[in-house]
Amino acid sequence: MAKKQRTSRVALLRYLGLRLVLLIPTVWILVTVVFFFMRVIGDPITAAQGGRLSPEQLEERKEAAGFNRPVWVQYIEYLGNILRGDFGVSIKDQRPITNVLVVNGAATVELVFWALLVAFLVGIPLGRLAARYHDRLPDVSIRTFAVLFYAAPVFFVGLLLKLLFAAKLNWLPSSGRASSETEIALGKLSHRTHFYIVDALQTGNSEYIIDVLRHAVLPAITLGLLTAGVFIRLIRINLLETVRADYVTAARARGVPERKVVSKHAFRNALIPVVTVMGMQIALMLGGAILTETTFEWSGIGYQLSQYLVARDFVAVQGIVTAIALIIALASFVIDVINALVDPRVRY
Amino acid sequence: MRKTPRIAAALAVSLVAALAVTACANKRDESGDDTKDKEAQSKAQQVLEDAGVSTPVTLNLQYNPDHYGDISDQEYALIKEQLEATGLFKVNLQSTEWVTYNQQRISDYPVYQLGWYPDFPDADNYLTPFFDKENFLHNGFDDANIQGLLAEERVELDEATRVAQLENLQAELAKQLSTIPLLQGSQVAVTGLDMEGVETTMDASFQFRFATFVKGGDPAAKIKVGTTDEVTGLDPAGTYDNGSFLVQTNVFPMVLSFKQGNPVPTPDLAESCDFSEDGLKFICKIKPNLKWANGNTLDANDIKFTYDRQKGINDPNGPSSLLTNLESVTVPDPLTVEFNLGSPNDVTFAQVLASPVGPVVDDEVFLADELTPANVIVEANSFAGPYTITTFSVNELIEYAPNPSYDSVQGKAANGGVLMSYYKESTNMRLDIEAGEIDVVWRTLPPTDISQLEQADGVKVLHGPGGEIRYIVWNLETMPGDSDAQKLAIRQAVAYSLNRTELADQVYQGTYTPLCSYVPDGVPGATESVCDLYGGK
Numbered sequence: 001m002a003k004k005q006r007t008s009r010v011a012l013l014r015y016l017g018l019r020l021v022l023l024i025p026t027v028w029i030l031v032t033v034v035f036f037f038m039r040v041i042g043d044p045i046t047a048a049q050g051g052r053l054s055p056e057q058l059e060e061r062k063e064a065a066g067f068n069r070p071v072w073v074q075y076i077e078y079l080g081n082i083l084r085g086d087f088g089v090s091i092k093d094q095r096p097i098t099n100v101l102v103v104n105g106a107a108t109v110e111l112v113f114w115a116l117l118v119a120f121l122v123g124i125p126l127g128r129l130a131a132r133y134h135d136r137l138p139d140v141s142i143r144t145f146a147v148l149f150y151a152a153p154v155f156f157v158g159l160l161l162k163l164l165f166a167a168k169l170n171w172l173p174s175s176g177r178a179s180s181e182t183e184i185a186l187g188k189l190s191h192r193t194h195f196y197i198v199d200a201l202q203t204g205n206s207e208y209i210i211d212v213l214r215h216a217v218l219p220a221i222t223l224g225l226l227t228a229g230v231f232i233r234l235i236r237i238n239l240l241e242t243v244r245a246d247y248v249t250a251a252r253a254r255g256v257p258e259r260k261v262v263s264k265h266a267f268r269n270a271l272i273p274v275v276t277v278m279g280m281q282i283a284l285m286l287g288g289a290i291l292t293e294t295t296f297e298w299s300g301i302g303y304q305l306s307q308y309l310v311a312r313d314f315v316a317v318q319g320i321v322t323a324i325a326l327i328i329a330l331a332s333f334v335i336d337v338i339n340a341l342v343d344p345r346v347r348y
Numbered sequence: 349m350r351k352t353p354r355i356a357a358a359l360a361v362s363l364v365a366a367l368a369v370t371a372c373a374n375k376r377d378e379s380g381d382d383t384k385d386k387e388a389q390s391k392a393q394q395v396l397e398d399a400g401v402s403t404p405v406t407l408n409l410q411y412n413p414d415h416y417g418d419i420s421d422q423e424y425a426l427i428k429e430q431l432e433a434t435g436l437f438k439v440n441l442q443s444t445e446w447v448t449y450n451q452q453r454i455s456d457y458p459v460y461q462l463g464w465y466p467d468f469p470d471a472d473n474y475l476t477p478f479f480d481k482e483n484f485l486h487n488g489f490d491d492a493n494i495q496g497l498l499a500e501e502r503v504e505l506d507e508a509t510r511v512a513q514l515e516n517l518q519a520e521l522a523k524q525l526s527t528i529p530l531l532q533g534s535q536v537a538v539t540g541l542d543m544e545g546v547e548t549t550m551d552a553s554f555q556f557r558f559a560t561f562v563k564g565g566d567p568a569a570k571i572k573v574g575t576t577d578e579v580t581g582l583d584p585a586g587t588y589d590n591g592s593f594l595v596q597t598n599v600f601p602m603v604l605s606f607k608q609g610n611p612v613p614t615p616d617l618a619e620s621c622d623f624s625e626d627g628l629k630f631i632c633k634i635k636p637n638l639k640w641a642n643g644n645t646l647d648a649n650d651i652k653f654t655y656d657r658q659k660g661i662n663d664p665n666g667p668s669s670l671l672t673n674l675e676s677v678t679v680p681d682p683l684t685v686e687f688n689l690g691s692p693n694d695v696t697f698a699q700v701l702a703s704p705v706g707p708v709v710d711d712e713v714f715l716a717d718e719l720t721p722a723n724v725i726v727e728a729n730s731f732a733g734p735y736t737i738t739t740f741s742v743n744e745l746i747e748y749a750p751n752p753s754y755d756s757v758q759g760k761a762a763n764g765g766v767l768m769s770y771y772k773e774s775t776n777m778r779l780d781i782e783a784g785e786i787d788v789v790w791r792t793l794p795p796t797d798i799s800q801l802e803q804a805d806g807v808k809v810l811h812g813p814g815g816e817i818r819y820i821v822w823n824l825e826t827m828p829g830d831s832d833a834q835k836l837a838i839r840q841a842v843a844y845s846l847n848r849t850e851l852a853d854q855v856y857q858g859t860y861t862p863l864c865s866y867v868p869d870g871v872p873g874a875t876e877s878v879c880d881l882y883g884g885k
Contacts (some may be wrong), residue, residue: 046447057664093580093742162779170783175776179785180572180767184739184747297776299744307772312447 118224127235150229550812627692
């Protein structure tokens with residue numbers, strides 16, 4: 001028995017090691033594609049400052065930034081910098097990209113957290129409900145809503161919610177992460193995390209906490225509904241499959257009450273594919289976050305990326321896109337690890 | 349595929365543009381026999397016939413919605429409509445993104461859109477940069493007579509004589525039409541009903557100063573202001589944009605600046621300023637016992653430091669180009685500063701001192717030969733204007749606190765401070781002013797929003813004279829026409845064919861007004877020389 005367990009652990013470690021090794025070419029390809037795509041457009045200094053500087057000044061700036069060297073030299077240097085965690089400095093506002101990732105990245109992570117909360121709170125109960133009333137009116141209605149949530153463009157849902165809850169009813173703020181007063185109070189914290197809810201909790205002031213939560217409601221619903229649509233469909237399908245499985249039939253045969261059969265036996269296993277899909281959802285959510293952040297002026301990494309794109313600051317764009325690619329690759333790896341641990345169907 | 353809100357907005361704008369142009373075309377069809385139009389058309393036809401120009405003349409007209417706003421789509425669609433309605437022109441509209449546009453306009457574009465926001469509110473700032481020999485348009489305009497007239501008005505100390513010179517100059521320019529003035533923007537602010545004192549700052553100095561703002565009659569109330577402008581920095585040596593200058597005018601002193609409601613340079617740090625007898629020195633006496641908010645001494649040495657570093661750093665994104673006539677600065681004593689000029693009696697120099705190159709900085713905080721980061725300036729509390737900055741989060745939020753030691757041109761702050769929020773989307777700013785989340789909106793709401801807010805309850809829309817102008821530039825070498833006479837005839841025919849009121853009303857819904865000459869209304873020396881010759885108001 002012990003020998004079998006040890007063999008299984010070794011196989012798991014070998015599997016995870018292989019996934020980790022495969023991560024390296026994946027990331028390398030991503031980083032390389034981003035670098036060369038950016039260079040196809042031209043050098044970043046001309047792109048950002050071309051209209052404002054004389055040709056001589058442009059040349060000076062290019063020389064100072066090293067953009068007049070051969071592309072392969074720049075590429076090697078770029079790879080070296082990434083390995084050291086240096087993603088460059090933006091041209092537009094001279095911010096180190098690592099600072100953008102920390103400050104604005106925190107905003108995006110916070111938004112994704114709230115959105116996932118909405119997705120779980122909406123997706124899981126509705127998915128269960130749809131499965132329970134399989135092919136009846138509640139199921140059909142919920143499935144219709146799931147398709148709508150999933151198919152409706154994020155910015156469109158965002159605008160509708162803003163029009164209703166901010167413009168028409170004036171219940172919630174239309175944009176930003178907090179009101180000016182809260183922003184100022186949070187800015188004065190000595191140990192600022194840039195996760196506003198954490199920072200607001202640090203102040204201990206309920207007004208700031210409520211203000212931060214109010215600002216999060218509409219962006220979280222906008223982005224959360226998108227993922228909730230996916231969760232509804234997944235939970236429903238998996239629950240329908242698992243309730244027909246032999247071990248569930250066996251549980252019923254043993255006289256276990258139906259509610260317990262569903263919640264304890266079927267539902268837990270139905271959640272496993274949700275974990276699998278979450279990896280992909282993180283990538284989808286980062287994409288959705290760009291649109292949600294722009295719609296609500298939520299100063300996250302996607303919002304900042306759109307500002308740098310408008311300013312043609314390709315150094316910043318390259319750094320942020322590279323960082324996002326790395327985050328998604330790492331998130332996929334983590335999901336692989338979790339899957340390997342929780343899903344017995346995964347073979348290694 | 350999901351589209352960004354910007355794309356959605358662009359689609360909406362395009363739809364509105366199409367509707368506006370269709371409406372305009374319908375209107376034209378209905379009023380096809382309009383006498384005024386026919387008269388202009390016949391004059392345009394005559395001038396082309398006299399010069400032997402075959403019609404229709406093909407014009408490849410470039411414009412740029414990227415830099416001048418999506419509404420330029422509508423503006424130039426209507427211009428095309430107006431020109432083609434005469435039957436004399438075939439207009440091909442072309443546009444590209446701004447960086448390429450700004451690079452290619454000089455060499456490649458025969459006729460194109462440009463806009464201008466003045467460095468300072470003086471007639472010369474609307475003339476010399478465009479029509480002097482080394483003009484920034486590089487459009488082949490080189491006229492010795494005009495250059496002589498420009499040189500005269502720049503040194504004329506008598507105001508009435510100078511105005512006459514400016515009128516004569518514009519009449520001459522209207523005959524040549526190397527550019528065709530189109531529209532003049534107005535300043536627009538939207539405020540809550542309980543706000544007072546905002547209109548006072550909306551004068552022809554075009555500077556937005558907070559000191560007079562009061563909310564609900566409460567001098568301790570903080571005012572919340574929203575804008576879509578961007579701040580590129582706090583250091584005056586490295587910034588030359590509206591967003592940054594707005595901040596600087598509220599926190600830095602100047603040798604001369606503008607009192608609200610009076611667009612004439614007035615002593616600020618100075619007690620008095622005057623030219624030396626030979627006109628080669630502009631000498632200012634500085635007020636005694638001045639201090640920066642951090643307690644550092646503020647005297648003539650700071651002023652010399654400011655202008656020396658502006659010229660020394662000469663940042664390409666800064667305003668040092670405004671100091672071309674300043675050769676050096678000397679300080680005979682801490683309360684006297686002498687600006688040594690290249691050419692004497694430069695009447696624009698007082699305006700230059702009150703322009704974006706004018707904010708004076710602390711010589712104990714700012715770096716002498718490189719730009720000083722905003723956080724260093726804020727942490728050092730290196731301010732001496734009506735306000736200090738207590739929170740600076742770039743392009744997100746700036747918190748201003750009244751500076752208790754300030755008592756000069758702008759007056760002591762009549763409010764408890766200002767919170768300035770920076771928006772990327774004007775839609776969000778509009779929602780916030782309507783919801784009462786902010787008290788004042790300053791730059792920039794689209795004309796349709798302004799028009800709707802004029803009718804809305806709970807807010808008031810304020811208008812003031814605007815310095816921004818929009819015009820068409822001709823490249824005199826590459827424009828259509830086989831000879832100078834033919835080229836002039838084509839420019840004149842275009843001038844005859846334009847209808848500025850239609851552009852202002854239909855496209856800009858009254859937020860712009862017709863610009864009938866080179867110097868806009870509100871600035872001394874304004875005329876209507878172009879409309880006097882060609883109509884088209």
